[in-house]
Amino acid sequence: MMNSTSASPAAPISASGDGSDARRNSKRPKYSRFTQQELPACKPILTPQWVISIFTLVGIIFVPIGVAALLASHDVVEIVDRYETDCIPGNDKIGHIQNPTSNKTCIRVLTVPKDMDKPVYVYYQLDNFYQNHRRYVKSRNDQQLRDKNKANETSGCDPEKTTANGVPIVPCGLIAWSLFNDTYNFTHNNGKALTVNKKDISWKSDRNHKFGSDVFPKNFQNGALIGGGKLNPKIPLSEQEDLIVWMRTAALPTFRKLYGRIEVDLKENDTITVVLENNYNTYTFGGKKKLVLSTTSWLGGKNDFLGIAYLSIGGVCFFLATLFTVVYLLKPRKLGDPSYLSWNNNRLMQ
């Protein structure tokens, strides 16, 4: 630096820069570990020990979870009864189902395969029903459902917005319009009626926040085209739990929806007689209808997939752990061995 010496500075030809030290120092970047990229860092290295232990550990965690999930699934007792073929007479199924006056009552007898502890959940299952169609999913208006002053809010509800004379429909839209309306009545063994509790089958948040307790159905299913079920205009939407459950659109074309709860223990070999009203038209699109009675475990209903998946992944991990151990024993590599550097390796990289 030019100001560093008191001895005679030589040819000023090479002198450069001016200004005071203070100005210079102000431009000096401030030191901090962050700006200098010197933050303390953890630099884990995948050693064979680590690799093998990680795979083993994952295996050790996954297999028990898989076993537990499978056990839970196996504890669940499920009765599935497909009835849409048996509950319709003759050839003209569509004509029968669309005829409002035809008798649609049907009787099914179910046998309990194993003890079913209460509560036993009752579901209806539809098949080939595209509740996830874009046109269908969008055809509702949440504002109208929760606020009685917003009955006129029917945007998005096409084509079930208003009646023919322009009065808004509450609840509007295709979802509500196509409400499922089969009904089930259960009799235990020899005629003792099994009550189905239909309260609290929907999410509490739906009842309290999404469907207004002062919003009543208006002009619903009054048009020329009748879709599914009708609603009692005296009961506020927040208490129309079948509608609330139906309005939670399913992700897949096969879905179950909660119908109610039987709050009685069912014993093995008990018979249950179901008197059902086969009102809902699935015949046009060839959909199946099933009645499902099921208990639940901590994981929910009967589904072995989760357990199997856990067991498979756990198994793969054990396998990989073994494989790495074997390969490592057969062909070990000294860590940090410079001979593995590319230039010692016949210039593999070039």
Next chain:
Amino acid sequence: MTRAEKIRDKLRREKLRWSKIYTFNCARANPELIDFANPFNGLQGPGFSRKVQCNQPSLHRRKPLHYPSNYISTTKYNIITFLPKAIFEQFRRVANLYFLLAAVLSLTPIAPFSAVSMIAPLAFVVGLSMAKEAVEDWRRFMQDMKVNKRKVSIHKGDGNFYYKKWHKIFVGDVVKVEKDHFFPADLLLLSSSYEDGICYVETMNLDGETNLKVKRALDVTLHFDEDKTFKDFYATIRCEDPNPSLYTFVGNLEYEKQVCSLDPNQILLRDSKLRNTSYIYGVVIFTGHDSKVMQNSTESPSKRSSIEKKMDYIIYILFTLLVLISLISSIGYAVYTKFGMRNWWYLQPENASTLYNPLMPALSGIFHLVTALIMYGYLIPVSLYVSIEVVKVLQAMFINQDIQMYDEDTGKPAEARTSNLNEELGQVDTILSDKTGTLTCNQMDFLKCSIAGVSYGVGSSEVEIAAAKHIASEFSGSPGHNCFPADYWDNNVDDSSVIQLEDGITCKVVKDPKPKIKGFSFEDDRLMQGNWVKEPSRGTLQMFFRVLAVCHTAIPEHDEENGTFTYEAESPDEGAFLVAAREFGFEFFKRTQSSVFIRESYPNPLEREFKILNLLEFNSKRKRMSVIVRDDSGQIILFCKGADSIIFDRLSKNGKMYEADTMKHLNEFGEAGLRTLALAYKVLDESEYSTWNAEFLRAKTAIGLDRDAQLEQVADLMERELVLIGATAVEDKLQKGVPQCIDKLAQAGLKIWLLTGDKMETAVNIGLLRLGLKQISISTMNTDFLDQDAKKAFLSCLEQNIKDNILLQITNASRMVKLEKDPHAAFALIIDGKALSYALEDDMKHHFLGLAVDCASVICCRVSPKQKALVTRLVKEGTGKTTLAIGDGANDVGMIQEADIGVGISGVEGMQFPALYQQGPKNLFFDWSRIIAWTANGLYSSIVVFFINISIFYDQAFQSEGQTADMAAMGTTMFTCIIWAVNLQIALTMSHFTWIQHLFVWGSVSTWYLFLFGYGFMSPVISGNAFHILIESLGPAPIYWITTFLVAAACNLPYFAHLSYQRLFYPLDHHVIQEIKYFKKDLTDEQMWTRERSKARQETKIGFTARVDAKIRQLKGKLQKKTSNLFNPPKHEINLPPPCIYSTANLAFSRQNFIASPNLHQVETPLPLHLEMKVKN
């Protein structure tokens, strides 16, 4: 004395008539008076329309002579153009264009999402990028303003001068520029503080040349040398239009009915600096963007990095994929709509709109195609560019903040002007460097000398220190040694360390503290403090010092603060010599028109006057400089200094006494990377001199084209029969960190091209060349001595000839390079600016490039800025590799803009392993197989996420309360899985976790849950089915958490397995090095780094390491001899004060007359390709 008197005194002293002293520089025939009847010959018509009314700038503010003001602007945008231009720039990116389209479409019912969710991210992304551009352009603007607001003294009328801002200067203004100030515009020199109107100009910013140039005003304007004289100054200049050629100027000055022709000698260019001259007066000819330097700058392009370009390709591919998926999806949709939907009564197909009409499935399908294109648009990440941009801005910030890139000397931190190109830094293949200023300090250090066949000076050059350290460490081999061998550049060595070699030779490496005297690092007690008088050859020594003190063109300046003299010299070498002479006790303190005064301290202090009779100054053709003086005893002596080859050719029979020894020393100096000059003298008798002088005067006053030739011939006659005194060796210190940097770059396999405005000799000296490198020179005939018109005529008729000749040279050289059998042979291509201009023509450039690529280093000398840019473009486009241009001044702007990256070098980080860099240019981490592998991994993950979720949430209840999962529950679970899978993936790819990584990886995951929680608390009108989703349905359900865990593991399993496999069995270099560091192997095996380093680096034939290697070979050879000679131990004391092994060894062996092993003296083999066509006038 009052201050004013002092100044006047100074001015008087400076009123030297240099033109009388100089023989060649100011040689000019009488001012050419042009035939007044036809004064505009050649200066009319297109290209020569400029007319400057001197001292009447007001005439140039309006038509017809309106020229732009001196305001310059290098910004990309201005306030009005910013918005449209920046937006255009943004939507040049394919992805942004796609998102714009999607955003527009999202306003229609076709869109699957709400308009806000499409527009908001796009606006954010584009806004951020534009803000970045704006900030960067603002910085450029501020820089321009800084330049525009510089002040210069301007004639306001009536002989009064005022300071005015640069941007207010107009053509025709008379300006007064003071010493060490930049010229504000292109000026015509009128007069200077020197009586004969010469001035010194430093053009480093312009063409990179470091030596000062002499400019000389026309005689007719010489008398305008005071403010007052400009009261009535009127003249007209007619000249060429603005053009980028720095070395030409054609014009006339009409003054008082005389017409004088102007040439580049009178033109002072913007951005060059006035040196060694108190002030000059000049008339502004070209202003602002008309000035030559601005003409040389090309439009600053919006640079897009190669990654960004590649990313565009990826986006095209993704887009194709997207279209394909959407097409399949919409065909399926159309089929379903036609055959399925009419039965789906719950959709009321009879009332359906066109979007879903089963009667018009094709139309619905087309609409669906658009929807799908938008919906699957997540294939093209909207945040792709913005995340890269944010990363780059941060990188730029880190670069700017890096203390290691902070330069203490100038107080400047590194400054990344644009953050667009950071990632390219890792992919550079070819470096194009401007030499001077950028690489060297341009500060000469007098280090050694050889006088009367004895080598003096024990200081060591950088090359020697490094070689000695290396050898020493290799011989001692003991761990924990001070001379840590891993790094030639280890600066942590103690100030002084003694290395004991096995055979008893002691090497003392002295890291001397900063030299106390600038330009003088010489150390040798035999000469210092007047000790030289005790040496046997004191007479020769005295003569040597006198040559140093007398033979120059410098002016002493008294520094009143500490009472010493500083010197204003034309070249830094001269400055160093004068400082050296002063330190030896021969202080040059005064120069008059005819004499040089020296204060000699030893043996007895006295002042001597040397009358300067003639001065034959240095030029690149002569490569020597002589003065003829009469000393105080009346004796006439010629002192001469020059390139060794030139001097050796001119020795008398009696003058060759020291030739052999000096030659040997010169070789040693050269190998040590020093610049050498030989010194000689000759005593003349009176009659001999007067005969010669008469002839010389005749030549000097001769008129005609061959005057220069005559002068040279006469000078040549005098500079013969010399007596050799010795030689000097100065070190042109490279800028701190630069040699290390170049060295590492070379080791990392980068090619380095040197594009310099300097002369060939200076350029070759830089250290990029080592001995033994075969040089290929390509040049044209020398047309320097022809005057303009003749040259033009010649060029036009010989153009084709020259071109053919150069092509022949290139093809010959290529053939030779190809035929070379020796794998270690390295070639250096040296080409000068003129030959380059032919080589760069379209039909030749590929031959040229082909040859250049085969050479280890390429040096282009005397190239203009435009050529620098052209060469850069040629390399960039011809090789398709990333280029990096290093430069420091305006002369490099074109090159810097043309290159993929432009930087100013300051040094690289210490322990970076250069070999790892090789992964960069090879693009190991961004090649197509990697891209495809990652895509496959992504596909796998998406399949896993989708099907596991579908299967788990199939139809049964998903928790113990019996409810089944609806769309919202399933979707949310899926997304949670994605969040985990992706972040785990990121964590797995990282090898370096600081709190920042932890924060961002785990922070992303937690943010998702926080978002879900918060969003769930918003009104159901907004959140819809996501209302209370986490706290009510998903949170309490164990299956939600278990699924996440399963999917995250399943997604990352293959990648982790691959990673483990690769790391365990096929590690990449950085893995191994990480392990070495982790297990601290380097502490137990000290030699390892050195060993691996030497293996890792690419064969480097240039740079410091190559030189050190050569030195090491040499030393080893000597040591071998030494050990074999141990049977007769040498008599001399080995523990001599010389502080470094090589000097010990040198002394030892030179005294015993050892013949060095043959490989040490690799002799330069200039090829017979240097064809010179003699053109006869």
